[in-house]
Amino acid sequence: MEVKNKYVTINDYINGTPMESDFSICEETISLSSGEDNMINVMVVKNLYISVIDGSGVGRVVESAHPDFKTGDLVTGRLHWGEYTVIKGVGVEFDYDTILIKRLELDPLGFPLSYYAGSILGSSGLTAYGGFFKVCQPKKGDKVFVSAAAGSVGILVGQYAKLFGCFVVGCAGTKQKVDLLKEKLGFDDAFNYKEEIDLNSTLHRYFPNGIDIYFDNVGGEMLEAAIENMNIFGRVAVCGVISEYTDKTKGPKPDMIAVIYKRIRIEGFLSVDFKDIYQEFISTTVHHLQTGKMQAIEDISYGVEGIPTAFVDLFRGNNVGKKVVRIAED
Amino acid sequence: MEVKNKYVTINDYINGTPMESDFSICEETISLSSGEDNMINVMVVKNLYISVIDGSGVGRVVESAHPDFKTGDLVTGRLHWGEYTVIKGVGVEFDYDTILIKRLELDPLGFPLSYYAGSILGSSGLTAYGGFFKVCQPKKGDKVFVSAAAGSVGILVGQYAKLFGCFVVGCAGTKQKVDLLKEKLGFDDAFNYKEEIDLNSTLHRYFPNGIDIYFDNVGGEMLEAAIENMNIFGRVAVCGVISEYTDKTKGPKPDMIAVIYKRIRIEGFLSVDFKDIYQEFISTTVHHLQTGKMQAIEDISYGVEGIPTAFVDLFRGNNVGKKVVRIAED
Secondary structure (H helix, E strand, O other), X not given: OEEEEEEEEEOOOOOOOOOHHHEXXXXXXXXXXXXXXXXXXXXXXXEEEEEOOOOEEEEEEEEEOOOOOOOOOXXXXXXXXXXXXXXXXXXXXXXXXXXXXXXXXXXXXXXOHHHHOOOOOOHXXXXXXXXXXXXXXXXXXXXXXXXXXXXXOHHHHHHHHHXXXXXXXXXXXXXXXXXXXXXXXXXXXXXEHHHOOOXXXXXXXXXXXXXXXXXXXXXXXXXXXXXXXXXXXXXXXXXXXXXXXXXXXXXXXXXXXXXXXXXXXXXXXXXXXXHHHHHHHHHHHHHHHHOOOOOOOEEEEEOHHHHHHHXXXXXXXXXXXXXXXXXXXX | OEEEEEEEEEOOOOOOOOOHHHEEEEEEEEEOOOOOHHHOOOEEEEEEEEEOOOOEEEEEEEXXXXXXXXXXXXXXXXXXXXXXXXXXXXXXXXXXXXXXXXXXXXXOOOOOHHHHOOOOOOHHHHHHHHHHHHHOOOOOOOEEEEOOOOEOOHHHHHHHHHHHOOEEEEEEOOHHHHHHHHHHOOOOEEEEHHHOOOHHXXXXXXXXXXXXXXXXXXXXXXXHHHHHOEEEEEEEEEOOOHHHHOOHHHOOOOOHHHHHHOOOEEEEOOHHHHXXXXXXXXXXXXXXXXXXXXOOOEEEEEOHHHHHHHHHHHHHOXXXXXXXXXXXXX
């Protein structure tokens, strides 16, 4: 079999905030003859949806010499930024994505396939679920602050926290996002951090009785301000540091004396560590979706040509909810 | 009863590193008539040993109108920087020190009373024990780094960690301390941080396979370097930040991206949170002392006049082990 594959390349090491001009669209021809000696365990996947931040996506197997996958299987996992993904080698490691592959083979449960492309039923969902329930160890009534609350993970953390019985305030960077959080997603309150001058006093205003849990997606000054406003035994789940990815000098200088006397726990995590609660995450989230208690908010771009802008937009804060690129119709 | 009481006062708000001239020695007359209406629950304690950093100490009750204490009781708890401590009021709160008071009433187990003055069988011991076993959650074979390792808490953490089966390296600020750690206390290695230029590469040299646990007594640059050298799922117990007490600008700027991808947990704590393991701490530590497996290293000064220098010395790093001031013979 031979197919044309359009894909995205990065021109050079990106210094600072990425721009569209850092990327190029290329084309190659992919050929695969199943069963040849040097092609053991190789398969070609036609990409359907791609999540640009972690490269996870959903695709359909179009050619396979891998014993566990056959042509027509719906799979999810780390896919390339292109029309096709060639997965090579003996002992390909799928990690927890293997579970998703099997699930999708059986039944996507009637949900859009995009939900599995690093979205609410994929890595963002698992990150939010595990980060909130395992790392933050919430108690009912806890006062929860979520930064980048209209982002792919924040938007889910806030919903889980509300359903669990917490008081939840989110921050975001536009009025549209703030309105979405308050009016559609049930956050108790939300604010536009770009309109605030002193984050310390802003957080004090929204949390006059202090913060118990801070789900951190941004790092930097917001983390410092959250620690200032934290209650004793407060927990900080460090999920992302968008303010630092492009400028390391913006890293936080948390008040460690406060960390001691308030016994604050600050903990980083990755969704790959939550394999053991994957089934619980899926069944809980599917239930919330089916009963209308949770909403998936997706921001969809189209085509391989749409990938660079979709990626760059994440750093500009242009996405609302999960940024997914639809590469092809199934 | 009437007694003369020599005591220490602080002249003014201390800005920066404290000096002897920040303190004065005063004298007052204390009188107490037990049983008077306005004297309910008052007692006067003659101070025997004082721990200058947290004010805990050991003393003997010399006059009491408190129903739970009688003249002659040996007590421990928060005592004043002076020859006597007057404890006033209904509902005096002793917190976990109450347990110590009862223990000492019965039997100081043959150990020097100084051990209970915030030392190995007091708050430093409980801080080290709880901080290491509860906060750090060690596994046998873990590679443990302790800063200010010849200080009151560090010196005990290193010993607990070795007895538990960890690999332990400590840092301190003089050759004398480094030698003590390596030659007398069984640390696997130790170094003088003042002789190091680049703490990142220093830690890499002592931990070529990375750090699993960092017991932090100093904060600042050392915390940053420890995080750089940390293994995945590393734990940082934040016990003290001596580098920051006198200069907040020296606070650390930890690499939060590393905190995420290495899933590092950074946690502050106080010994008052370890009430539930107090009995376990005492029995384990008493056993280690009685079998010669642990050593209490104390640095003793004498008299109320010795308190200011004892305190100031902590900031100069002059103490080796627990700094205790002996106020009077029992």
